[in-house]
Structure formats: structure tokens, C-alpha cells
Amino acid sequence: xxxxxxxxxxxxxxxxxxxxxxxxxxxxxxxxxxxxxxxxxxxxxxxxxxxxxxxxxxxxxxxxxxxxxxxxxxxxxxxxxxxxxxxxxxxxxxxxxxxxxxxxxxxxxxxxxxxxxxxxxxxxxxxxxxxxxxxxxxxxxxxxxxxxxxxxxxxxxxxxxxxxxxxxxxxxxxxxxxxxxxxxxxxxxxxxxxxxxxxxxxxxxxxxxxxxxxxxxxxxxxxxxxxxxxxxxxxxxxxxxxxxxxxxxxxxxxxxxxxxxxxxxxxxxxxxxxxxxxxxxxxxxxxxxxxxxxxxxxxxxxxxxxxxxxxxxxxxxxxxxxxxxxxxxxxxxxxxxxxxxxxxxxxxxxxxxxxxxxxxxxxxxxxxxxxx
Amino acid sequence: xxxxxxxxxxxxxxxxxxxxxxxxxxxxxxxxxxxxxxxxxxxxxxxxxxxxxxxxxxxxxxxxxxxxxxxxxxxxxxxxxxxxxxxxxxxxxxxxxxxxxxxxxxxxxxxxxxxxxxxxxxxxxxxxxxxxxxxxxxxxxxxxxxxxxxxxxxxxxxxxxxxxxxxxxxxxxxxxxxxxxxxxxxxxxxxxxxxxxxxxxxxxxxxxxxxxxxxxx
Numbered sequence: 001x002x003x004x005x006x007x008x009x010x011x012x013x014x015x016x017x018x019x020x021x022x023x024x025x026x027x028x029x030x031x032x033x034x035x036x037x038x039x040x041x042x043x044x045x046x047x048x049x050x051x052x053x054x055x056x057x058x059x060x061x062x063x064x065x066x067x068x069x070x071x072x073x074x075x076x077x078x079x080x081x082x083x084x085x086x087x088x089x090x091x092x093x094x095x096x097x098x099x100x101x102x103x104x105x106x107x108x109x110x111x112x113x114x115x116x117x118x119x120x121x122x123x124x125x126x127x128x129x130x131x132x133x134x135x136x137x138x139x140x141x142x143x144x145x146x147x148x149x150x151x152x153x154x155x156x157x158x159x160x161x162x163x164x165x166x167x168x169x170x171x172x173x174x175x176x177x178x179x180x181x182x183x184x185x186x187x188x189x190x191x192x193x194x195x196x197x198x199x200x201x202x203x204x205x206x207x208x209x210x211x212x213x214x215x216x217x218x219x220x221x222x223x224x225x226x227x228x229x230x231x232x233x234x235x236x237x238x239x240x241x242x243x244x245x246x247x248x249x250x251x252x253x254x255x256x257x258x259x260x261x262x263x264x265x266x267x268x269x270x271x272x273x274x275x276x277x278x279x280x281x282x283x284x285x286x287x288x289x290x291x292x293x294x295x296x297x298x299x300x301x302x303x304x305x306x307x308x309x310x311x312x313x314x315x316x317x318x319x320x321x322x323x324x325x326x327x328x329x330x331x332x333x334x335x336x337x338x339x340x341x342x343x344x345x346x347x348x349x350x351x352x353x354x355x356x357x358x359x360x361x362x363x364x365x366x367x368x369x370x371x372x
Numbered sequence: 373x374x375x376x377x378x379x380x381x382x383x384x385x386x387x388x389x390x391x392x393x394x395x396x397x398x399x400x401x402x403x404x405x406x407x408x409x410x411x412x413x414x415x416x417x418x419x420x421x422x423x424x425x426x427x428x429x430x431x432x433x434x435x436x437x438x439x440x441x442x443x444x445x446x447x448x449x450x451x452x453x454x455x456x457x458x459x460x461x462x463x464x465x466x467x468x469x470x471x472x473x474x475x476x477x478x479x480x481x482x483x484x485x486x487x488x489x490x491x492x493x494x495x496x497x498x499x500x501x502x503x504x505x506x507x508x509x510x511x512x513x514x515x516x517x518x519x520x521x522x523x524x525x526x527x528x529x530x531x532x533x534x535x536x537x538x539x540x541x542x543x544x545x546x547x548x549x550x551x552x553x554x555x556x557x558x559x560x561x562x563x564x565x566x567x568x569x570x571x572x573x574x575x576x577x578x579x580x581x582x583x584x585x586x587x588x589x
Binding site for chain 2: 351
């Protein structure tokens with residue numbers, strides 16, 4: 001393909017690279033990061049210099065709040081590989097408060113948080129991990145005497161942009177699974193008016209999180225989103241439609257049980273309850289752990305972890321359809337359906353036999369002429 | 373004296389048979405899509421692909437057929453009219469509904485002679501229209517998920533934040549079984565009334581003609 005762009009249009013200017021190097025970041029790592037992030041955002045390669053420029057210009061303050069969560073999203077972020085998380089956190093953004101990684105504790109940490117909230121009011125990016133419990137005045141998650149609800153509302157009010165990471169922050173996740181004992185809610189449910197971008201997943205894919213931050217830095221706004229507030233660059237396609245096993249699906253080749261011959265041959269996991277056809281995420285293209293693998297590649301069906309309420313709606317994880325409400329766990333929709341059809345046929349068979357022996361209305365019968 | 377009445381106009385008959393064909397094709401391919409099985413190594417390298425193609429093509433045909441029939445409810449004769457599906461709006465309709473209901477449940481001996489639908493059947497068809505429209509809605513909403521931002525997703529995708537796509541799938545399966553139950557009921561009842569009414573119930577949907585003694589109606 002011929003582009004009118006020469007090397008100069010896609011190359012990162014030398015002076016930016018030199019300044020980045022002077023900050024102790026490896027030039028090669030920085031270029032790789034800019035390329036990978038531009039690709040993740042589905043931007044053309046000509047945007048690489050713009051991304052680099054934005055990263056150089058800004059050292060955006062970021063505040064990371066954590067509520068009802070397992071810290072899995074923090075863990076995923078710390079394992080972001082391009083560049084290493086340490087470099088990203090210390091050099092490209094300015095992480096003002098994050099319970100998992102900060103050195104300060106107790107009053108000092110709270111002091112730092114309040115200072116950051118004031119100093120960067122209207123400028124910081126707020127990242128929220130975990131669900132927010134609402135029952136009993138939010139008593140089930142309080143930090144420094146402040147409930148999660150109050151703490152979130154305060155932080156969102158001063159944020160330039162709010163990013164909810166992981167399925168708990170975006171839709172309640174596991175804490176909100178039935179019967180939801182703590183009344184867990186998502187960020188959007190607590191602050192309905194605020195502009196929130198949702199990055200669901202269990203955990204969030206660190207590539208999508210860094211790409212979203214870079215989008216904000218580069219364009220000064222949040223990326224385009226779908227109906228559920230998820231960026232289209234990461235959640236715009238179904239897993240099923242980009243799956244490497246899709247050819248086996250179309251061919252009618254399915255693994256029946258884990259470890260059978262079809263499974264060993266890498267056939268489609270549809271019959272093992274894979275929720276790829278129900279789930280919007282870029283797992284097949286971005287993958288996890290330095291792009292090494294993702295669940296379907298590893299031989300396990302997708303469990304739909306980035307869809308709202310997945311713990312309730314996507315289970316049983318090894319069946320295609322949810323349990324029919326009001327019936328036993330072993331009763332699938334199709335078993336009940338066959339029973340219904342059989343019962344209907346039986347009922348009408350009985351009705352038919354009875355109708356055969358039934359005497360009609362004499363007035364109707366009188367008109368019939370029986371032929372010889 | 374028997375009279376020959378032209379009851380079921382040709383659009384009604386064509387829509388009936390296209391619907392019947394579509395429901396059969398959609399049920400067979402839909403069952404395969406929900407619970408596929410392999411026909412063995414390499415016999416058909418695109419089996420699921422073809423099943424889905426037939427399912428989607430039959431879905432479009434069903435959509436056109438059902439919508440045309442609904443349009444005909446406002447154009448056709450009084451048997452085709454939407455009013456025919458609301459028999460209990462008139463006193464005579466209510467009376468005949470009770471009579472037919474009693475006949476079906478062995479609590480009465482008289483049937484109501486009708487040139488069109490009997491009131492119990494007409495009420496059932498109203499429910500069947502609702503189920504068919506649900507199948508069309510849920511089917512095209514799920515179909516639209518392959519192309520976010522495309523026509524079907526823009527038209528129907530708003531439902532998914534309100535009702536999760538897994539429950540939509542469950543509903544799409546469940547309603548198929550209700551339609552199969554109706555299918556059994558429909559053939560049985562038509563056969564029964566063909567014998568009891570002696571007015572060409574079965575052949576009527578092929579020819580359009582019913583044979584009625586005006587004294588009975």
C-alpha cells in the first residue's frame with residue numbers, strides 16, 4: 001500500500017525520544033509502547049508521533065480508588081508489559097494515590113489523597129476498581145471512616161475523566177452476584193450523571209486501560225463507547241467473531257468433553273459452554289500476559305466475564321443457556337420443551353380418542369347422507 | 373342448503389403456508405444451532421455455516437410474511453381483519469367462545485358453526501402472533517450482535533442493557549417449544565373440526581372455500 005507519508009510522518013521526533021531517554025526510559029521500550037497502544041486504539045500508524053507527543057507533554061495525575069475488589073485489576077495493571085508498569089506509573093503518568101502500590105500508609109496516605117484531590121481538582125484521571133456497597137449506609141466498605149459511596153462521589157466530582165476498571169466497578173461483578181448481600185453497585189449506578197468509561201473484564205486487560213489513558217492524553221477526551229459505556233476499540237466486536245477457533249465452529253466441529261480427541265485437536269468449545277458468542281471483548285486479538293495466550297486459546301471456553309452481571313447471566317459456565325427460573329439445575333430449556341411438546345401430544349391424543357366415541361349434535365348429524 | 377363461501381383470500385393462504393414452512397425450517401436449524409452435533413470427519417466442512425444461513429434466510433422470509441399478513445389485516449376481508457382475532461369484543465363472539473370452549477372441554481355438546489375462525493381458535497392465534505413477533509424481535513436482536521452499529525443492532529440492540537442476551541436466548545428457545553406445542557394443537561384441532569363441522573376446515577386453507585349452511589351460523 002502506498003502512503004503519502006514518508007518516514008518522517010510516522011517517526012517519533014528525535015528530540016522527544018531524547019527527552020524520554022533523559023527521564024530514564026528505554027527509547028526502544030517507549031517506541032514499542034507507542035506503537036502497541038496506537039494499534040490497540042485502532043488508530044493509523046500516523047498517530048504514533050501524536051501519541052508520543054501527548055505522553056511527553058503530560059504527566060497526568062491519576063488517582064486509583066479501590067473498593068469491593070480482589071485487587072485483580074491492580075495486579076493486571078502492574079503486569080502491563082509495555083513499558084513495565086514501574087516506568088509507566090513513575091514516568092508517564094503521575095500516580096497520586098493507589099492503595100496497592102503506594103509507599104505511604106494510614107494517615108499519611110489519606111493526607112496525600114486529600115491533597116491530590118484538591119491540588120489537581122478538575123484535572124486528574126480517576127480510576128475506580130471494585131464494586132460499591134450501598135446497603136446499611138455503605139457500612140460494608142469504609143476507608144478512613146468514609147464510606148465507599150461518599151468517597152467515590154467526592155472523587156468523581158473533581159475528576160477530568162473517570163475510568164471504571166474491571167467487572168466489579170463497571171457492573172457490580174462478583175459482589176453484586178445474586179443475592180447481592182451488600183447491595184453492591186457499579187460506578188455508573190452511584191454517580192449516574194458523571195461521564196464514566198467502563199472497562200469490564202475479570203481482570204481488566206491492562207492494554208485496554210493504558211490505551212484508554214493514552215486516548216485521553218492524546219485527544220483530551222474519552223474514547224467512543226457503546227451502549228454500556230465501553231470503548232468501541234476494545235469492546236466493539238464479539239469474541240466469537242474474532243476467535244481463532246471460529247473455523248471449527250462454522251464447520252460443525254466441536255469438543256464434547258474436556259480432553260476428548262476433538263478438544264485435543266483444538267476444535268470449537270461452543271458445546272462446552274463457551275460464551276464467546278455472547279461476549280464483546282478484544283481478548284482474541286490483544287490476549288493476556290504479554291500477548292501470550294487467552295482462555296479460549298488455552299482450551300477453556302469464555303465465561304463472558306466482561307458482560308454485565310456475568311456471574312448470574314453467563315452461568316452455568318459449561319452450558320450454553322442459563323438455568324430456567326423455577327426449575328431444577330439439571331433441567332435445560334430444551335429438556336423442559338421436549339416435555340411440554342410430549343405432554344401436549346399426549347393430551348390431544350386422549351382428547352382425540354374421546355372425541356372419536358363422542359356422540360355429535362343430532363341436528364348436525366341429520367344432514368349427513370350415508371352412501372352405500 | 374349448503375353455500376360455498378370464499379373465506380381465505382390468497383394472501384392469507386400464502387402467508388399461512390410460508391409461515392408454516394418457515395417455522396419448521398427455523399425450528400430444525402435453530403435446534404441444530406443450539407445443540408450442534410458432528411456428522412463425522414470432513415463430510416461437510418461448513419455444516420454450522422449452512423445451518424445458520426438457512427436459519428437467517430428463513431428468518432427474513434418469516435419477517436416479510438408475518439408483516440405482510442399484519443398489513444393484510446387492514447386491507448383484506450373481515451375474516452382476515454385484525455378484528456377477527458378479537459372475537460370476544462362482540463356479544464355473539466363471547467357466546468360462541470363459551471360454546472366452543474365447552475365443546476372442547478367436554479362440558480357442552482354444541483359447536484359453533486363459523487365460516488371463518490372459531491372464537492377459541494382466533495384467541496389462540498392472537499397469542500401465536502405475539503409469540504411470532506417475539507421470535508422475530510429476539511432473533512433479529514441476537515442476529516444483530518455480529519455487527520455492532522449495523523442496522524439490526526441500531527434498531528433492536530437497545531434491548532440488551534435491559535435484558536441480557538443470555539436470557540434473550542433462553543426466551544428464543546422457550547418460545548420455539550411453545551410454537552411446537554401449538555403446532556401439535558393446531559393440527560389436531562383442525563382435524564377434529566374438519567370432522568365435526570363438516571365445512572372444509574382443512575381444505576379451506578388450501579382452496580380458500582368453506583361450505584356453510586347459513587341456518588347453522
